[in-house]
Amino acid sequence: MSQQALNLGIEEPPQAEEAGARVQVLLPLPLAGPLDYRVPDGMANQLEPGAVVEVPLSGRKAIGVVWPKNTSGKASGKTLPLKKLKPVERIIDVPPFGTDLTRFVDWVSAYTLSSQGAVLRMCLSVPAAFGDVPVKRHYACASVLPDGIRMTPAREAVLKVLADGKPRMAPEIASLAGVSDGVVRGLADAGALVALDISVDQPYPQPDTNLKGPKLSGEQTEAAEAIRGAVWEGGFKPFLLDGITGSGKTEVYFEGLAEALQEKGTQVLVLVPEIALTSQWLERFEARFGVTPVVWHSEVGQAERRRAWRAVATGDARVVVGARSALFLPFKKLAFITVDEEHDPSFKQEEGVLYHARDMAVVRAMQAGCPVVLASATPSLETQVNADEGKYQVLKLRERHGVAVLPEMRAVDMRAEPPEAGTWLSPILVREIEETLAAGEQVMLFLNRRGYAPLTLCRTCGHRIECPSCSAWLVEHRFRQELQCHHCGHMEPIPEACPTCESKESLVACGPGVERLFEEVTRRFSEARTSVMTSDTMMSPSQTAAVVKEIAGGHLDIVIGTQIVTKGYHFPNLTLVGVVDADLGLRGGDLRAGERTYQQLVQVAGRAGRAEKPGKVLLQSYEPEHPVVQALLTGDGDAFMAAEKAARAQYHMPPYGKLVAIILSGPEMAEVLEVGRALAKVAPVEHGVDIVGPAPAPMVRIRGQHRFRMLLHAKKHIKVQQLVRNWVLRVKPKSSVRIKVDIDPYSFM
Numbered sequence: 001m002s003q004q005a006l007n008l009g010i011e012e013p014p015q016a017e018e019a020g021a022r023v024q025v026l027l028p029l030p031l032a033g034p035l036d037y038r039v040p041d042g043m044a045n046q047l048e049p050g051a052v053v054e055v056p057l058s059g060r061k062a063i064g065v066v067w068p069k070n071t072s073g074k075a076s077g078k079t080l081p082l083k084k085l086k087p088v089e090r091i092i093d094v095p096p097f098g099t100d101l102t103r104f105v106d107w108v109s110a111y112t113l114s115s116q117g118a119v120l121r122m123c124l125s126v127p128a129a130f131g132d133v134p135v136k137r138h139y140a141c142a143s144v145l146p147d148g149i150r151m152t153p154a155r156e157a158v159l160k161v162l163a164d165g166k167p168r169m170a171p172e173i174a175s176l177a178g179v180s181d182g183v184v185r186g187l188a189d190a191g192a193l194v195a196l197d198i199s200v201d202q203p204y205p206q207p208d209t210n211l212k213g214p215k216l217s218g219e220q221t222e223a224a225e226a227i228r229g230a231v232w233e234g235g236f237k238p239f240l241l242d243g244i245t246g247s248g249k250t251e252v253y254f255e256g257l258a259e260a261l262q263e264k265g266t267q268v269l270v271l272v273p274e275i276a277l278t279s280q281w282l283e284r285f286e287a288r289f290g291v292t293p294v295v296w297h298s299e300v301g302q303a304e305r306r307r308a309w310r311a312v313a314t315g316d317a318r319v320v321v322g323a324r325s326a327l328f329l330p331f332k333k334l335a336f337i338t339v340d341e342e343h344d345p346s347f348k349q350e351e352g353v354l355y356h357a358r359d360m361a362v363v364r365a366m367q368a369g370c371p372v373v374l375a376s377a378t379p380s381l382e383t384q385v386n387a388d389e390g391k392y393q394v395l396k397l398r399e400r401h402g403v404a405v406l407p408e409m410r411a412v413d414m415r416a417e418p419p420e421a422g423t424w425l426s427p428i429l430v431r432e433i434e435e436t437l438a439a440g441e442q443v444m445l446f447l448n449r450r451g452y453a454p455l456t457l458c459r460t461c462g463h464r465i466e467c468p469s470c471s472a473w474l475v476e477h478r479f480r481q482e483l484q485c486h487h488c489g490h491m492e493p494i495p496e497a498c499p500t501c502e503s504k505e506s507l508v509a510c511g512p513g514v515e516r517l518f519e520e521v522t523r524r525f526s527e528a529r530t531s532v533m534t535s536d537t538m539m540s541p542s543q544t545a546a547v548v549k550e551i552a553g554g555h556l557d558i559v560i561g562t563q564i565v566t567k568g569y570h571f572p573n574l575t576l577v578g579v580v581d582a583d584l585g586l587r588g589g590d591l592r593a594g595e596r597t598y599q600q601l602v603q604v605a606g607r608a609g610r611a612e613k614p615g616k617v618l619l620q621s622y623e624p625e626h627p628v629v630q631a632l633l634t635g636d637g638d639a640f641m642a643a644e645k646a647a648r649a650q651y652h653m654p655p656y657g658k659l660v661a662i663i664l665s666g667p668e669m670a671e672v673l674e675v676g677r678a679l680a681k682v683a684p685v686e687h688g689v690d691i692v693g694p695a696p697a698p699m700v701r702i703r704g705q706h707r708f709r710m711l712l713h714a715k716k717h718i719k720v721q722q723l724v725r726n727w728v729l730r731v732k733p734k735s736s737v738r739i740k741v742d743i744d745p746y747s748f749m
């Protein structure tokens, strides 16, 4: 053993071992790193890094990926002699992962402090992709009819159907020929038909890049040319496409897609915040490229996921539009990425590996060496700072397309113009709705609260109905006649009597949700066709698409919705937007409450007046002097964001400083607190680093788990990952207590 290896305490493989006799395989499990396996004879040349393989693992079989050598850590921590290693069992018949993906996995793992295996798991999320693809038996005519075959009219009919040379399945042939399946099988047995087993996974139709997009305006052309140029040149280049609502950002980045797809075999990825809501986007894509793209999100069925995953790996899928998890697909030749509505909070994953898909999309593009466009009318503060610092090239669109202009904004001071008791619309907003309806135009009312009422209270004893396993009120859903917890999903019937004092008819609903607003709207405007758009009323992408079509087609007059109506829709006849509670997002605010509320309200306001007719937006507020409301009224978002930036810079808050949240949870409060105290005791003491907590989380209990939080706040230059890893490793928690590390937290609950 060499001196160096001794010093490092690492065992070297025995001298006699042949190079290439072992490989490291990363498994989709939370281990410290890859495991060593023996390379069986005959496989040596095929086991290149990135190959997907099946290996034995404690008596079972597991799918893993041959991992490049230079990566950190090893699960076992020591090198076993070759003869003790288990052999790789087989190579899975899919193209190997590229180094862009293996490096991306390593990067995400190091950044988020998740194990490499936990990140790899997101890449291998479709077990069915590694098995045999099911086939279906088809029949076609044999090239020559067997001698002496007995022909009948039924048999003749079958041969006639197949005369076009297209293989078909027996039931189809039988129905076309007007015969029974038996006739088809009889012909096959007699050798007159040949059987073909055809994969059920049909190739995806290829996008047509020769179709022309709309004629772009001057500023659109300028932006599109910059993107096209970068795509043509290749190489990593991040852009911020900052254009007001309705300015044609989609048309502009479509030009980038078109350029990227010119080259043979290239692939593009478009990340969107809520894929279930993209029916209009899909239609526009189809109009521009002649086909529908591959859609990727958690609700896509298993068979389609298998088809999509494999087609992405082989390069057959050229365009993928997906939710954040699409970042982990094994693209063969990724040439361009767009993150649409890049400011959207749903890009942050809050379960499992805690990552921000917008940030990781930039990293993915860096590893793949391709341009990436972050598009938004309200770019996140983080992205703006990157642009200010010159890291991202800014492309601006300042005008709406055609004759459309930004809507007129007005605040309704609810202190001066309060609604009648038990109602939520001020007289001014009611009047505006009446006028809009009279003009034959559409209204959107925005209230970011699902259900009927956020709280059910007993008038007699003051009891508030809470979730049995979370520290949260149950929300009444009157359409479904239920109370529901929005944190764990717990549901129960609405009780007739107070659960505590048993008084009858004493429970009252407090505050409005969209269902309650619906009640008021249908009472006031009984003639209007009204619909509620929330995740409760639109359970599936097709249901959503149907409602969106109804609105776009003018079959609805009033739409009441939660944040899902704010996202990218284009309704030409919608001219009035009413924000029922502009202050809602500002209450109990965290670091980003102001920014988020501003973005959300700009987005919802941006749905008004997108075509010929000008739009109007009314903001109901009890605090119209608040900077967020003022920024909306004056349209000076730049000044608002500048003030936000200054405040964050002053306190070294992200992105001018770093935050790491440590969330501790477990079934026993005392045990959780004990781990928190142990962590506090060994907390790093370093200049530029502050640690607060453990303190009870604002959501003290979720799903029966007690929760405490700690927050590490560091100056920008500090390498928090290293610091936190060393710190957390010093405490061995009881197995019942979970420690979750959230780098760059967005939720402080």
Ligand SMILES: Nc1ncnc2c1ncn2[C@@H]1O[C@H](COP(=O)(O)OP(=O)(O)OP(=O)(O)O)[C@@H](O)[C@H]1O
Pocket: 214, 215, 216, 217, 220, 243, 244, 245, 246, 247, 248, 249, 250, 251, 252, 376, 377, 401, 567, 568, 569, 570, 606
């Ligand atoms: N050059 C153009 N020619 C024809 N139609 C255009 C052009 N640019 C934009 N449009 C149309 O204007 C509407 C708004 O454009 P688009 O949806 O791309 O804007 P956006 O910036 O993505 O908006 P938002 O941020 O609000 O989602 C769409 O119906 C789009 O087809």
Ligand SMILES: [Zn+2]
Pocket: 467, 468, 469, 470, 472, 485, 486, 487, 488, 489, 490, 703
């Ligand atoms: Zn609950």
